[in-house]
Amino acid sequence: MRALTYHGHHDVRIETVDDPTIQQPDDIIVKVTTAGICGADLHLYRGKNSPMKLGDILGQEFIGEVVETGPEVTSVRKGDRVVVPSVIACGRCFFCKRGQHAACETTAGRDGGQSDRHIPPRAALFGFGHAHGAIPGGHAEYVRVPHGNVGPRPILDSLTDEQAIFLGSSLPASYQAAVEAGIGPGHSVAIFGAGPVGLLAAACARMLGAEQIFVIDHHPYRLAFAEKHYDAHTINFDEVDAPEQEIISRTAGRRGVDTVIDAVGFEAKGSTLETVLSKIKLEPGSSIALRQCLAAVRRGGHVSISGAYWGTTSNVALTEAFDRGVTLTMGQAHVHPYLSELQEHIAKGALQPEKIISHGMSLEEAAAGYLIFDRKEEECRKVILRP
Incomplete structure (x- = not known):
């Protein structure tokens, strides 16, 4: 064959x-x-x-x-x-x-x-x-x-x-992320990554009743697709220095979103330092997407990770996540x-x-x-x- x-x-x-x-x-x-x-x-x-x-x-x-x-x-x-x-x-x-x-x-x-x-x-x-x-x-x-x-x-x-x-x-990965995060009617959701899983997560969130959906990526054609088909608010992180702050500024009471889905994982486009460390094998991958997810979610909110992480991930603000009572779920679908x-x-x-x-x-x-x-x-x- x-x-x-x-x-x-x-x-x-x-x-x-x-x-x-x-x-x-x-x-x-x-x-x-x-x-x-x-x-x-x-x-x-x-x-x-x-x-x-x-x-x-x-x-x-x-x-x-x-x-x-x-x-x-x-x-x-x-x-x-x-x-x-x-x-x-x-x-x-x-x-x-x-x-x-x-x-x-x-x-x-x-x-x-x-x-x-x-x-x-x-x-x-x-x-x-x-x-x-x-x-x-x-x-x-x-x-x-x-x-x-x-x-x-x-x-x-x-x-x-x-x-x-x-x-x-692809679809079970997106659906599991949305369901485990408890997305329901009236919820606000931010999705980092507009690849297939991220776009399907937006579709699942909309189906489950989410009222406000943000999609964050740096490929204009993918952001345009999310805006057209899922009525998403889109943020190009090549044009916005702090996408998490942009999200917070557009949520009720500036509290942040109810749920964040990380559909990027360890291959997120990171800082120059992270990129260099990854290439010389001192840092397995970028944690920038996860850090931004934790920063964008409200107190008592939920971060659901469908993007793969490999090895160790540094510079993640778990102290802040703990202080705000954030729930984390993750794993293979x-x-x-x-x-x-x-x-x-x-x-x-x-x-x-x-x-x-x-x-x-x-x-x-x-x-x-x-x-x-x-x-x-x-x-x-x-x-x-x-x-």
């Missing part, structure tokens, strides 16, 4: 590789019909995060048709059109039983942890390297899907591929618990994730898609691939 493989920083290639096969009795094989390039994929493309080996197949967001099932698979059948969560979960462990599938302690294997080897690692992820289970990803013609009775979900007939592709990763309700929201028209797609390309063009998405060329918001 044809697949997108990793060959080093900013070097991905379409190659012919072996077709996947059933390895466990509850495996399934999915023929990929549509895949998406995520911001998380760019972390690997740029040489961040998870250890990668030459030839690893990328891609954590994909949908397709079940073409083969192991003898113990009962939840899906050959011919089913399914979405596959980016998170691979067993469905049986302590965390899976609590709906915390991204914390599954069985699928990543012994070497799947990132920091404390004395606790079980978090769940494996498709196409995300050897610290996350070393499971080949979905930027390919076919994918082996472990735990076929737990992850894959049939897609509603009324949903198009362009709508359903977001269900495996659990995906599985949200699939049914998100499909219903899309089917009813309450969410229209397909709006953010800017580029549709063939799998053979995937390397060009990564380059365009990484460089933000051609007003790129979201790239989908079709094998």
